[in-house]
Amino acid sequence: MPVLLPYPFPGPFDYRVPPGLHLHAGDVVVVPLNRRDEVGVVWDAPADQSVPDHKLKAVARVLDTPKMGESLRRFVDWMAAYTLSPPGEVLAMALRVVTAAPRTIVRYRRADPVPTVRVTPPRQRVLDALVRQEPLPTSDLLREADVSAAVLRGMVEAGLLVAETVAADAPFVPPDPSHPGPALSDQQQDVAAGLRKAVDDRVFSVILLDGVTGSGKTEVYLEAVAACLRAGRQALVLLPEIALSSQWIHRFRRRFGVTPAVWHSDLSSRVRQVTWQAVAQAKAPVVVGARSALFLPFPDLGLVVVDEEHEAAFKQQDGVVYNARDMAVVRARLSGCPAVLVSATPSLETVANVEAGRYARLRLGSRHGGASMPRVDLIDLRDTPAERGRFLAQPLIQAVQQTLERGEQAMLFLNRRGYAPLTLCRQCGHRMQCPNCTAWLVEHRTRNQLLCHHCGHTIPIPPECPVCAASDSLTPVGPGIERITEEAAQVFPDARRLIMASDTISGPHAAATAAHAIEQRSVDLIIGTQLVAKGWHFPHLTCVGVVDADLGLAGGELRASERTVQLLHQVAGRAGRAEAAGRVILQTFIPDHPVMQALLHGDLDAFMESEAESRRDGEWPPYGRLAALIVSAESAVMADTVARDLGWAAPRGDGVVVLGPAPAPMALLRGRHRRRLLLKVRRDVAVQPILRSWLAAVKVPRGARVDVDVDPISFL
Numbered sequence: 112m113p114v115l116l117p118y119p120f121p122g123p124f125d126y127r128v129p130p131g132l133h134l135h136a137g138d139v140v141v142v143p144l145n146r147r148d149e150v151g152v153v154w155d156a157p158a159d160q161s162v163p164d165h166k167l168k169a170v171a172r173v174l175d176t177p178k179m180g181e182s183l184r185r186f187v188d189w190m191a192a193y194t195l196s197p198p199g200e201v202l203a204m205a206l207r208v209v210t211a212a213p214r215t216i217v218r219y220r221r222a223d224p225v226p227t228v229r230v231t232p233p234r235q236r237v238l239d240a241l242v243r244q245e246p247l248p249t250s251d252l253l254r255e256a257d258v259s260a261a262v263l264r265g266m267v268e269a270g271l272l273v274a275e276t277v278a279a280d281a282p283f284v285p286p287d288p289s290h291p292g293p294a295l296s297d298q299q300q301d302v303a304a305g306l307r308k309a310v311d312d313r314v315f316s317v318i319l320l321d322g323v324t325g326s327g328k329t330e331v332y333l334e335a336v337a338a339c340l341r342a343g344r345q346a347l348v349l350l351p352e353i354a355l356s357s358q359w360i361h362r363f364r365r366r367f368g369v370t371p372a373v374w375h376s377d378l379s380s381r382v383r384q385v386t387w388q389a390v391a392q393a394k395a396p397v398v399v400g401a402r403s404a405l406f407l408p409f410p411d412l413g414l415v416v417v418d419e420e421h422e423a424a425f426k427q428q429d430g431v432v433y434n435a436r437d438m439a440v441v442r443a444r445l446s447g448c449p450a451v452l453v454s455a456t457p458s459l460e461t462v463a464n465v466e467a468g469r470y471a472r473l474r475l476g477s478r479h480g481g482a483s484m485p486r487v488d489l490i491d492l493r494d495t496p497a498e499r500g501r502f503l504a505q506p507l508i509q510a511v512q513q514t515l516e517r518g519e520q521a522m523l524f525l526n527r528r529g530y531a532p533l534t535l536c537r538q539c540g541h542r543m544q545c546p547n548c549t550a551w552l553v554e555h556r557t558r559n560q561l562l563c564h565h566c567g568h569t570i571p572i573p574p575e576c577p578v579c580a581a582s583d584s585l586t587p588v589g590p591g592i593e594r595i596t597e598e599a600a601q602v603f604p605d606a607r608r609l610i611m612a613s614d615t616i617s618g619p620h621a622a623a624t625a626a627h628a629i630e631q632r633s634v635d636l637i638i639g640t641q642l643v644a645k646g647w648h649f650p651h652l653t654c655v656g657v658v659d660a661d662l663g664l665a666g667g668e669l670r671a672s673e674r675t676v677q678l679l680h681q682v683a684g685r686a687g688r689a690e691a692a693g694r695v696i697l698q699t700f701i702p703d704h705p706v707m708q709a710l711l712h713g714d715l716d717a718f719m720e721s722e723a724e725s726r727r728d729g730e731w732p733p734y735g736r737l738a739a740l741i742v743s744a745e746s747a748v749m750a751d752t753v754a755r756d757l758g759w760a761a762p763r764g765d766g767v768v769v770l771g772p773a774p775a776p777m778a779l780l781r782g783r784h785r786r787r788l789l790l791k792v793r794r795d796v797a798v799q800p801i802l803r804s805w806l807a808a809v810k811v812p813r814g815a816r817v818d819v820d821v822d823p824i825s826f827l
């Protein structure tokens with residue numbers, strides 16, 4: 112009997128079925144492997160038959176857990192073949208949680224009425240957490256409120272909290288599709304009807320739902336979720352940063368009266384187990400999750416939504432390299448249900464699929480409730496520079512000042528963490544570099560450290576130059592978000608500032624607290640990295656300043672322009688989402704660049720068309736296909752040897768081009784030497800067979816490896 116194990120073997124292994132045991136494809140079983148017990152899944156692909164029958168080991172037992180359904184098994188196989196990964200490595204992502212769920216869990220609610228007892232700050236945090244979501248199981252509440260179990264016990268004794276013990280395998284109250292939602296506008300209703308029909312048709316289709324930021328895309332696709340619930344099937348919504356999406360959960364609750372099941376890497380293992388079991392038993396009708404939610408064992412998936420489909424965060428770069436947006440479409444196809452891709456700035460891939468007639472498109476034309484799109488201005492830093500050593504030009508300072516004086520909120524955006532991206536010795540010109548990576552060390556002044564953003568290497572900020580020993584000669588070059596915060600403190604001393612970057616907002620609790628503070632207007636000025644671009648709705652935020660609009664264009668990668676337009680348009684979309692008109696100011700040295708002009712005139716369609724044009728000629732994606740081979744090795748010589756061998760074995764043929772080998776832009780990463788080759792083929796040529804025979808032709812020595820990235824989006 113073939114059993115697939117969650118390890119990078121080439122395929123399933125054969126096991127003997129002991130008498131009395133009846134096994135079927137999808138059963139989760141325990142089998143011996145190298146004298147250990149391992150959990151695997153009975154597979155339907157033929158196993159390696161090289162071991163004679165009498166030597167086969169026997170299946171030990173079947174786990175009392177739902178079997179892995181046909182559509183998920185086909186998904187694992189499909190994804191393994193597409194990404195050139197061993198199927199077991201893909202299976203591992205679907206099998207992380209299989210042990211039986213605990214029988215009961217304890218959940219907490221706030222007492223009603225509330226007794227008049229002393230509420231200490233830790234107790235207040237508990238109550239606040241329950242305001243955001245109620246009830247919460249013990250582990251979640253402890254984490255959300257950052258308190259000890261003793262605090263909860265004390266609150267129960269004081270009558271502030273009610274503890275209830277519930278069966279662990281039915282934790283999700285089904286969302287109620289007829290719970291009253293907002294009254295949709297005519298246009299929203301039309302689009303919602305289109306989505307509902309796709310769900311009711313119960314067949315595979317892909318729909319691009321686009322519309323400007325604030326047009327109500329979320330409200331509209333929640334109608335598709337409602338239709339899916341009415342049809343008795345399960346819905347999956349993928350968000351790029353679900354751990355930080357407290358506002359989304361809140362919206363869902365407003366629409367359906369309950370919270371959905373949530374899936375991301377930040378969950379406690381108990382919550383994972385419970386959720387996994389509930390999904391497998393169809394007791395979690397809606398799951399909102401990060402890309403890993405694609406591997407949950409839905410028995411009856413009726414809808415997949417990918418919100419912010421253009422986001423690079425959907426691409427997993429480690430292990431099995433895949434784009435969750437594309438794999439969501441595959442999962443929908445194998446489940447016979449629609450996939451809805453949602454974005455105000457859809458990717459060129461998706462737009463090309465619409466134009467080729469493969470995807471349908473539904474569009475919301477304007478912001479909801481008459482809110483207008485923000486006005487965009489450019490500041491040409493060539494003739495209006497910031498003061499020496501500063502980064503905010505006068506017109507931007509004035510705009511923020513006026514906003515603050517009106518009692519509205521402003522935001523400064525710079526997509527760079529830390530204080531300064533480069534530290535330079537003024538005496539000898541030495542640049543502080545990471546010893547393990549081709550990268551500068553980034554100063555993080557609040558931590559008094561220089562930090563590599565690629566490998567995590569840190570050193571204390573040295574008192575003198577490590578090369579020429581000059582003291583006080585090390586100088587920060589360029590701004591990071593901490594430096595902008597410092598400048599803002601001098602320029603806007605009275606503004607209450609909040610920094611939103613992954614260093615300061617590191618989990619669901621911190622993100623929810625920050626969002627809450629902004630909504631409650633206890634913050635005037637938000638200073639953030641790309642974290643602030645993601646789908647937030649802040650009604651009092653009316654002015655957004657982009658400190659360095661050119662940042663993403665350096666390096667000239669294939670998608671640099673597209674991504675910069677998407678990111679800056681999303682950032683700009685945070686402004687003026689309610690009654691008050693919004694204003695966006697971009698600081699740039701290249702105001703005539705097509706990216707700046709597209710943002711200035713709000714004309715993304717024209718920009719995307721010219722972008723498409725420029726890729727069509729060279730048959731770059733989406734008009735051609737790419738796959739990258741990344742060679743990495745302990746020594747530069749070994750990396751060169753393997754790269755050269757790959758170069759010699761490079762495939763040839765009509766519509767097939769190989770670029771490289773060349774040193775990767777990150778020629779050194781985490782201490783490994785890297786070389787790249789890029790395979791570019793015509794759209795009608797499949798890359799996988801070419802890659803397979805190419806890789807088979809080259810022997811990779813110990814200490815070196817070749818990683819495959821099909822449809823790469825990063826070329827570092």
Ligand code: ADP
Pocket residue numbers: 293294295296299322323324325326327328329330331479648
């Ligand atoms: P998008 O996802 O397109 O950016 P949202 O769905 O976030 O837009 O909608 C923007 C804001 O407008 C949200 O606060 C949302 O609740 C509100 N909104 C959208 N449509 C309606 C409606 N029909 N009635 C009431 N509020 C709405």
Ligand code: ZN
Pocket residue numbers: 536537538539540541576577578579580581584
């Ligand atoms: Zn020096």
Ligand code: ZN
Pocket residue numbers: 545546547548550563564565566567568781
């Ligand atoms: Zn490094």
